[in-house]
Amino acid sequence: MKYRSVFEIIGPVMIGPSSSHTAGAARIGLVARQLFGKAPQEADFHLYGSFAKTYQGHGTDVALLGGVLGFDTSDERIKDAYREAEEAGISSRFIEEDEVTHHPNTVKVVLRSGDYEMSLAGISIGGGKVEIKELNGFELRLSGNHPAILVVHDDRYGVVAGVASILAARQLNIGHMEVSRKEQGKEALMVIEVDQNVTARTLGELKKVEHVRQVTKIHE
């Protein structure tokens, strides 16, 4: 079951005009920002399907950019995202792609700051709910049924155990977990689905584990 809460149906409280194209887009932008960990210098948005065809009319552009600025779906500053981005020194590009994707509302966000680059592909499935499909080339196989934590870390021994022990101390039960890496000793990714909601405090604790670079959560 994709939807698990009544507040995914009655909600979110948001700035109009479209839950999938505005609120969902803002959420994908915000997840990208949280994973990036700071304001990027450059933000590229590759738009597919309905996103590519109607993004201006739906405010998808300002919503994505607003998310990257750290704004939530109900933040009225979304309307002024271009000006806010300029003031924050973020340059943005929106690229309409022709490629057909599995889901009509798909966006690939590429954030850059100096030498550091991060890419994330997300889809907006309706009512403001989103799924993250790819991070830095890692394919994410999230069921979307449970709250999920993404941990970007260095491929070193003990990191997985460090993260798992914090979750255990907080009585969070892991339902599904995947660890993947591109190269031994380089960047790795943990995808953890848990049964209970994850608080900001727990995320903060996870971030302090040695060799962990970024932490974010996807579903409420």
Place this chain on the structure above:
Amino acid sequence: MFRNAEELVSAAEREQIQISEVMIRQEMQVHDRSRDDIIAQMERNLDVMERAVNRGITESVKSVSGLTGGDGKKLHEYMMINDTLSGNLTLDAVAKAMSTNEVNAAMGTICATPTAGAAGVVPGTLFAVKDKLNPTREQMIRYLFVSGAFGFVIANNASISGAAGGCQAEVGSATGMAAAAIVEMAGGTPRQSQQAMAIALKNMLGLVCDPVAGLVEVPCVKRNAFGASHALVAADLALAGIESKIPCDEVIDAMYRIGQNMPTALKETGEGGLAGTPTGRRLRDEIFGEKQKA
């Protein structure tokens, strides 16, 4: 968790509780939250809806594109001074539904029910039937839990996205949700709520998502208007004891399959239907200029 409308209604009948109570208890259990916490969050959503409705019927809001705005206020003023044909309660729901969507198109703050494009139907009907049924604040909050319960079933078995399922999945879903909620507020049974939902959604099947210039404005604002009136009629039919020959869950399944068969041009791409008419294309070009013509 209840997986379909039949499980939802059966749970209510078995426990002898309302649909809203089934939804509240499930939310408490699945998310390990207190009743007070959940009720408080829904009340905040209710407050957002009330502000949007009031803003739309008192201010002449204008959308960023200039395509829509001010019609909710216009209709509200008309019904106040004229002897209307369709009746004041119906038109009040229609005016308030349109108002909410006009505020949405103006990039104002709304609560998605289940989406922003369909955000007018549930609050529009709620703030209209309120004047007749005189509900307590708690009953108004429960109205949203009933709507949410049926929306939950649709979202998990079909779709609530115009891009995936057409307008039937957005305004159609909202209309079914509102019809079921009106029935509970009016004192009907859980079974009657389910019937109202089925009757309302059946009549929305096949509705395409064809927004002019891709904007959530034309025809979305007026589709919400009619969604509100449909919901009221469906609720009355169900309260009169009329039943849908096709069971509720099968109607939802039919909606899902129709959505899958619907061409992409009619699923929120702003290409087919009303968006593809000469006037629809002209409006798009006027709004976006040369850039979009390519």
